[in-house]
Amino acid sequence: MARTISYKEAINEALDQEMTRDKLVIVMGEDSIGGTGSPGEDDAWGGPMGVTKGLYGKHGNQIMDTPLSESAYIGAAIGAAACGMRPVAEMMFVDFMGVCFDQIYNQAAKFKYMFGGKAETPIVIRTMVGAGINAAAQHSQMLTPLFTHIPGLKVVCPSNPYDAKGLLIQSIRDNDPVIFCEHKSLYDLEGEVSEESYVIPFAEASVLRDGDDVSIVTYGMMVGKAIAAATILAKEGVECEVIDLRTLSPIDMETVIESVENTGRLVVVDEANPRCSIATDVSAQVAQQAFKSLKAQIEMVTAPHTPVPFTTTLENLYIPSAEQIVVAVRKTLN
Amino acid sequence: MKQNLIPILMPKWGLTMKEGQVTEWLVKEGSNISMGDEIIEVETDKIAGVVEAVDVGMLRRCIAETGKTYPVKSLLGVLADSSVLDSEIETFIEAYEIPDSEEEADESAQKYLFTEVDGLRARYADRGSGDSIVLLLHGFGGDLDNWLFNLDALADNHRVLALDLPGHGESGKTIPEPSISGLAKFVGKFLEAVGVPSAHIVGHSMGGAIAMQMVTEHPESVDSLGLICSSGLGPEINCDYLQGFVDAQSRRELKPVLQQLFTDESLVNRQLVDDVLKYKRLDGVDDVLRTLSAMLLSDTHTILSDKVIASGKPTLVIWGEQDRIIPVAHARNISASGGPSVEVEIFDSAGHMVQMEKANDVNRRLLNFLG
């Protein structure tokens, strides 16, 4: 039965249902239960944002708190995956990947290739991405491009509750290492989600809005901004096609190219910093594969080349806005 | 004189529709409208459809604007005799209020209901009231929302139940006995579970075969039979469609398959395809569809019509002339051989989903048959 729940609840439900279905699915992270060894309540936190609350009560030793030690526990999760477990490890903020990146990009990502095909590393690393809560420079980045660059990793970035649940279930059932990016500003976003378990395949972008004039391609929290921009532009008689990439690696370029071949105009919106980002990647691929269809230059709307500022006025300027997207679309029409 | 003023309202198609977008007025202000004329094209988040005139009169006012969205039961236009004064029409329009949300709340509380049959969750809708009960059974890969254009119209005069078969809609996603007989048993137990001893059973496609099976196994539970583009009346079935439906993994693959269901392929919009894909991706559905399609494809020679005709049960067969899934010839054959208990009606410019494409015609014909 479909009902309205939040992005955070959808993720919790995906974990809950998969842990029930398969005992090899183990969940771990800092404060994932919260309170281990402490004198007060069990399940005190359920993760820093409460996403994993309630799982301990239902699943006991299938979920574990980890020490503040990403290299060790992310590496352990990876090692356990290589031995046939199906761990879902949380790297609390994607910004922390610096302390454990080797385990992710040199170990997990490369086992299958280096070991001539014999290894399988079915690990999911859940991590919070993005800005919008004044968490400042070291807790607000959108580091998705660093992961998409690495062969052997898959990168998933849902924009709504329905996608979050289906893509997380798919990620857990997938046999490759998956970086599952949860946008921290979307946790309370509500949407219709079925109670039953379901999957969404990777490399399938979602066309949220049909339009013949311009293609807006984006992911994560920027999807909402793109829809807002499209609504503004519709009043001016400009019909935008809005495409939510959903998975960044593998990426559904077929849908993007098909759209650009129809509209002839592309605006890519990316919350990551502008150098070597998803925006540059998509733009380059479109320029290469659909050059003849383009009627105007490709426009990219991204964060600036700065760290994420703390104060609200600056953070709001940092995060790409619907207005900036509207301006970019208008540029392609001049 | 209000009796001469007929409001044209935004209809409610299905249980979840809250609003619709007016996409085109098909007639101009000042035209004379006859019963059944198509007046306005409306699009909802589920499907596109046409509002038909349910009365005669002159279209005095087009209130709804193209491209705008209006809640269900909004006033979209006014039909009136030419003698009615403009001022009276203005008064009527100003005075018009969308019916109470209290009533709406009641309705939405009854939207979808759940019960358990043989340990399996069964979702159903229950509209209208009365002693005459109609049970609607959808076909392969469908769900009770396939009847979204028919539920309320039939519920005016009858109590209408619409069921999600096992493996479909929001019923449990396993089929204990994947055969027409097994499904007929399930439906029979469902009727018991909701305390209904017998009903007029209207089945679409595979639903029709299930209804016929019920006539042969438990004729006392079937008051009359409605067979809409039904399987089980002849051996031919579009195998490519079945296989395509089962195998399609993406929007691109599924869209052309679904388009075969309609004469007007533009009805297969993005939302419809996405909804079917979401259903196909639920755990358990792939197994169900594969099992059922294998059963349907291997079972093509089980013709149920003879037994039905022999039973003498009053039967109405409805078909779309352009049905690309099960040939309309099956309707013509039973028309020829059916005898006095069987009526047949074939609608032109309609395909396999005739109950959607010619909803008003089908509703009228069914109401007429049901009495």
Place this chain on the structure above:
Amino acid sequence: MTDNPFPLSREELLKIYQSMRTIREFEERVHVEFSRGDIPGFVHLYAGEEASATGIMTHLRQEDRIASTHRGHGHCIAKGVDVKGMMAEIFGKKIGVCGGKGGSMHIADLDKGMMGANGILGAGAPLACGAALAAKYRGNGDIAISFIGDGASNQGTFLESLNLASIWNLPVIFVVENNGYAESTSVDWAVAGDSYVDRAAGFGMPGITVDGTDFFAVYEAAGEVIRNAREGGGPSLLECKMIRFFGHFEGDAQTYRAVGEVDEIRANRDCIKSFSKTVTSAGVLTQDDLEACDSKIVSLVDEAVSEAREADFPTEADLLTDVYVNY
């Protein structure tokens, strides 16, 4: 018939000799082949350290996992990885255990519980913790070994793993193969503290130091800590003090070592020589037994090299395979 004073049978002792001798022959031969210029990339040879690998692996079953270092050939052979497949891998050929796509530094065979040599020092420690976590979760009594060098023992990953293994009570043994040199840097200079046992104690973990050139010392100490881990007693640290005959990598002129140091250790601290002497003086194995073994091993390694030389390289099609299970 002489009495056997050792905790292993005659057959087992012969197997142990065979294992150590195979490692030695393999490494000495790779040294020669590398100097001919036919082996691509980097190799790091284990010759001189055989007693550590063998002393530990004798206690392991196939399901137990090991995470190795960059100097992994010895661990592989002792764990039962196919010698010919290894040689072909080092030569970069398609029939290699990793299809020619890993090479010496990433040599692995997961079927044999060998989770790979690792080009990143210290990276194996968390992976071994993961293997131990899986074993503990499944309750099957399996254990994991994390081999680590004296240099890598300073990596955050290692220290974090000591902590993690302790708080989670994981069935993992951290084996510090202390050969005195981290690349060219001496352990005395690079590693703070007097001993690794102290490092372990800092995490509440038991530790033992043994002479890594004495097979029986390693065997006994390893037996204790492995049994403890299997029985749910948690992790331990085992320091094997040993020496390596060759440089950090092939091509390393080893000028950081004292003049004559390598000759001296080859003459006086060869673990295979001391093992042979011990078992033959006790009369449990004869010189003939050992020599018969030797000649078989020499042939095996010889064949491994010629077959590796003959074998094909992977092709263009192989370049793009096995990045993902599916994409």
